[in-house]
Amino acid sequence: MVSMKPVILIPTYNESIAIVELLHSLTTLHNSRDFDVLVLDDNSPDRTADIVDNLNLSWVRVLRRPGKAGLGAAYRAGFAEVLQLNNYTHVITMDADGSHRVDDLPAMMDAPHSSDISITLGARWIKGGSVVNWPLSRQLLSRAGTAYARIALRIPLHDITGGFRIYSVALLKKLNLSQMTATGYCFQIEMAMASDLAGASQCEVPITFVERVNGVSKMSKAIVVEALWQTTLWGLSRALKPNADKLHYVKSE
Numbered sequence: 001m002v003s004m005k006p007v008i009l010i011p012t013y014n015e016s017i018a019i020v021e022l023l024h025s026l027t028t029l030h031n032s033r034d035f036d037v038l039v040l041d042d043n044s045p046d047r048t049a050d051i052v053d054n055l056n057l058s059w060v061r062v063l064r065r066p067g068k069a070g071l072g073a074a075y076r077a078g079f080a081e082v083l084q085l086n087n088y089t090h091v092i093t094m095d096a097d098g099s100h101r102v103d104d105l106p107a108m109m110d111a112p113h114s115s116d117i118s119i120t121l122g123a124r125w126i127k128g129g130s131v132v133n134w135p136l137s138r139q140l141l142s143r144a145g146t147a148y149a150r151i152a153l154r155i156p157l158h159d160i161t162g163g164f165r166i167y168s169v170a171l172l173k174k175l176n177l178s179q180m181t182a183t184g185y186c187f188q189i190e191m192a193m194a195s196d197l198a199g200a201s202q203c204e205v206p207i208t209f210v211e212r213v214n215g216v217s218k219m220s221k222a223i224v225v226e227a228l229w230q231t232t233l234w235g236l237s238r239a240l241k242p243n244a245d246k247l248h249y250v251k252s253e
């Protein structure tokens, strides 16, 4: 098997304190695992991008974007950037705010797959997974969101809204990434659905999700409404024209 060379994409908006802590933890892992990091910053007013650049880590780069355009747009730009570099076997996605623990990464990187076209998902809502310091209301929202997406989209996963993932580059190359439209967190749902349509090998690895300590949440009512509305539309479209949906998201051979 070809050895793994991942790049970790970390979207940031005003994460100047949290990103330094995260890169500190990743530096320890970097002693035993080979990977690069690309921070996707939307011109954060707190100068997140400059602060990252000033750390002068040779394996960390910042993609500077003009302004806040949502998580989905930042990830799409990151995918485009790393795919054209053609240096990597896998793309890892990870929040900057400390909710996704570096400690969980090795198990995710070692997840077994039956195909080169693969997605590994960090999962909170499976045996061994957990959340720390999340209010019950947030836990219920996340569980209900996943349950709804699971039923509406018929995806056999237990955590569809989480953003801690590893996509193989072979999978990303199979997807019509320019057809992804979600701007907010439902980008995660859209990517899970597209990966399922592409027939990817799916592996869920239990993670411990820790509520952010530094910085401010970007979660809003508009983001929840977008996710609910989009999931309903995608579910209807999958039920009515499953093949059209596949053609939309997956490149023909």
Ligand SMILES: Nc1nc2c(ncn2[C@@H]2O[C@H](COP(=O)(O)OP(=O)(O)OP(=O)(O)O)[C@@H](O)[C@H]2O)c(=O)[nH]1
Pocket: 010, 011, 012, 013, 014, 015, 040, 041, 042, 068, 069, 070, 071, 074, 094, 095, 096, 097, 099, 185, 211, 212, 216, 217, 218, 219
């Ligand atoms: N580049 C970019 N990053 C974003 C944007 N919105 C959120 N992010 C980043 O995406 C990650 C997840 O955002 P969070 O605000 O932590 O969302 P969450 O984890 O659902 O909510 P909390 O943990 O409660 O704050 C963080 O690293 C954010 O900085 C955006 O518009 N642009």
Ligand SMILES: [Mg+2]
Pocket: 095, 097, 099, 212
């Ligand atoms: Mg967060």
